[in-house]
Structure formats: structure tokens, C-alpha cells
Amino acid sequence: MESILNSIFTRRSIRKYTNQAVLSDLIQTLLKSAMSAPSACNQQPWHFLVIDDRNTLNKLSAHNSGYSMLEEAPLAILICGEIEVATLKHFWTLDCAAATENLILAAHASGLGSVWLGVYPEEDKLTYIKEVLNIPDHITPFSLVSIGYPAETKESENRYDEDKIHYGKW
Template sequence: MNAIFKRRSIRKYTGEKVSEELLKKLLEAAMAAPSAGNQQVWEFIVVRDRKVLEDITKVHPYAQMLKEAGAAIVVCADISREKYKNYWVQDCAAATENILIEAEYLGLGAVWLGVHPVEERVRGIKDLFKLPKDVYPLSIISIGHPAEKKEPANRFDENKIHYDRW
């Protein structure tokens, strides 16, 4: 549970590559996420190529940290495989969160970069990666060896809890 409470959005990296072994662990965590009806429509693009990481920054205005990142993972859904329409967003969001938590556990830094539902980002990422017609990007996760340390944030707020009724 410590990885959940210690997880922070890390945007500064050493530039060191992220090993294949660590990337595989991140992807295993992603695919351990729950999905509606166990449909598992997610697909992942692992980006290690420095030029491609920089190309993403031209499409996504908040992705500048990718210039220093060791890697990125683009989380997508193949909606042609959906059993339960439009649950792909929740499924891919759960996979994204699992990657973020596993990154913390492994001593990596990561940050969630939203793509869907911003149409210009979706279109830009689809074009950049030549995604098939039925594949949609939900998020990009910037990953690297952290060059910054952030203290855990306690976001627990008793006022946001309602019992039995609003």
C-alpha cells in the first residue's frame, strides 16, 4: 500500500534508459487491472526512441518532460474487441493507474498525460503512431529514473465521504 500513498507525478528524469525488465513489470501491472466483463481491450505502445518521444511533445502540449524521460507507454484500446461499449475508458484508466503505482514501487518516476477525450490530442497520437481505425489512445505515461523527489501528499478529506445518502 505504501506505493499508493507515496506515488507522485514525477516530471524530471535523469535521462537514463528504463530497462526492458522494468518495462515488462510495468506492463504486467497494467494487464493485472480489472476490466469490464474481463474484456481486456487495452493495447500498449512502449516508446524508447528519443525522436519519437520528442515527436509526442509536438502533439501533446503538456508532455515536455518526455524530452528527458527514459521511456513512455501509450495506453490504447481496440474498441473492435469491446463487449461492453464505452467501458474501454475505465479499463484503460485502471491499467494506467496500475502502471503509475508499479513505477513508484520499482523506484521509477512517472506521470499520467491525458490524451482522450481531447480530440486534437487523440488525432495527433493516432496519426503519429499510425493507429488502426478502431484503436484509440487514452493516455501516455512518461517514465524515467527520477531527478526530483516529492513528499507524499495526504489527500484524504473526511468532508468528501457520505454514508448511506448524500
Template sequence: MSLIFKRRSVRKFTDEEVSDDLIESLLKAGMQAPSSCNSQPWEFVVVSKSEDKQAISEMHRFAKPAAEASKLIVTLGNLNEAKVIGMIEQDLGACNENILLQATHEGLGSVWLGFHPIEDRTLRLKEYLDIPDYCIPFSVICVGYPAHDGEVKLRYDESKVHFDKY
């Protein structure tokens, strides 16, 4: 559980490159996530070219960290693989969280940039990366070495916990 309490969103990265082996480790963790009917409806685009990271960073106002990251992992929901279409967001959410936790385990920083379900964001990303129509661009995960250590604040709030009934 200590890994969960160490994870934080990192938006500033050093220039140090993240190796392909580390990216593979993150992707393996993502693919280990639970999914509806074990459909595993995920696919990924790993982005490493500076000009592509810059273009993605300009796709919406909260995507700026993409330009500085060593690599981007674009998570996609494959509609042809999903056994329950309405659950694809949950499937990809679990996948994303596994990637973020593995990044923390590997000493990397990461931040999840939401694209789905905002149509103009997903359409721009889909067009730019030539993503097929049967795949939904879900998110962009920025990965790199953190530029500075940040404080992790515990978020437990007893007032949000209810037992048996609200």
C-alpha cells in the first residue's frame, strides 16, 4: 500500500530519457488491470518525438506537461475488443492507474491527462495519431523523471466515509 501513498501527479520533468524497457514495464502493468468480462480492450500509442509531444501539449489547456515529458503513453479503448461497451471507461481507468503506480515504483513521475469524453480533444488526438475509428482515445499519460521532489499529501477524509447507509 505504501506505493499508493507515494504516487502523485508530476507535471515537470528533467531531460533524462525514459528507456524503452521502462515503458514496457509500465505497459505490462497497465495490461495487468482488471477489465469487464476480461475483455482487455486497451491499446497504446507510445509517443517520443519532440514535435509530436509538442503538438499534443497544444490540444487542450491542461495538456502542457506533454511537451516536457520523456514519453507519452496514449491509452485507447478498442471498441471491437470490449465485451461491454459501457464499461470501457472503467476498464481504461484501471489500466491507467496501474501505469501510474508502476511509474512511481520505477522512480518515474507521471500525470494522467484526460481526453475522453471531450469530443474536440479526442477528435484532434485521433486525427493527429491516425487512430482508427474503432478506438477511443481515452487519455495521455506523461512519463519522465521528476524535475523536483514533491510533497505527497494524504487525502483521507473521515467525513466522506459512511457505514451501512448514507
């Protein structure tokens, strides 16, 4: 349990990467971790697009200043939802968020750095990403995770705030 808690407490958003490639076995582990996330009614409405093409990463980076780290990243994974297959359609975003969190925790535990880049529900990002990555109409991009071996270190932060905890009733 200590290693799980350590990963949770020490994970930070990493935006600078070395040029070392992430091996396919490790990518597979990240994807298995993402797909092990809880899902409402076990609907698993997610799809994952692995992006390691330098030109594609640069295109995505150029669209939005918040995506600039993709210019250095050797890898990104796009988490998408297939809303029509979801049993409980209104929970697809929660399912994809859980998968995203599992992915970034697995990356950190594996010695990788990552940062969660928001996509959904911003229409301009959705449109651009769908166009660049040739995403079918029935698939909705949710989040994009930039991944690579860290070229920066960040101290862990204690984000625990007793003032935000309530017991029994507000």
C-alpha cells in the first residue's frame, strides 16, 4: 500500500521531457492501468489513441498554448468516450476521468512524467483534435495526457486541507 500512497502523494504535473522513447511494453502497461479504472455499470465507454508521431504531436502542440509541452513529449494518449455504447450515458465523463487518473498514476509509478490536458467540453479543442487525429463522429475526445521521461523535478505538495472536510452534515 505504501507504493500506491507514495504515487498519489508525489505525483506532479510534468511538462518537460527528455527525448527518450517510451517502450511499447510500458505503453501497454499504462493502457491496462487506464482500463482497470472503475466504470459505472462496468460500461467502459472509453477508447485510447496512442500518439507518438512527432509531426502529430507538434500539430497538437501548436493549436493551444496549454498543449505546448507536446512539442517535447515523445508520447501522448488521448482518452475518448463512445457515448452511444454507454449504459448510463451521463456517466461517460466520470468513467473517462477515472481512466485518465489511473493512467497518470501508472505513468508516475513507472518513472514517467505526465500532465493531464483538458479537452472536453471545449468545442474548439474537440473540433481541432477530431480533425487532426481523424476521430470518427461517434467518438468524443475527453482528455489528452502528455507522457515522457521527466526532464524536470518538482517537490511534492501537501494539498490536504482540513477546512474542506465535513463530517455527518455540512
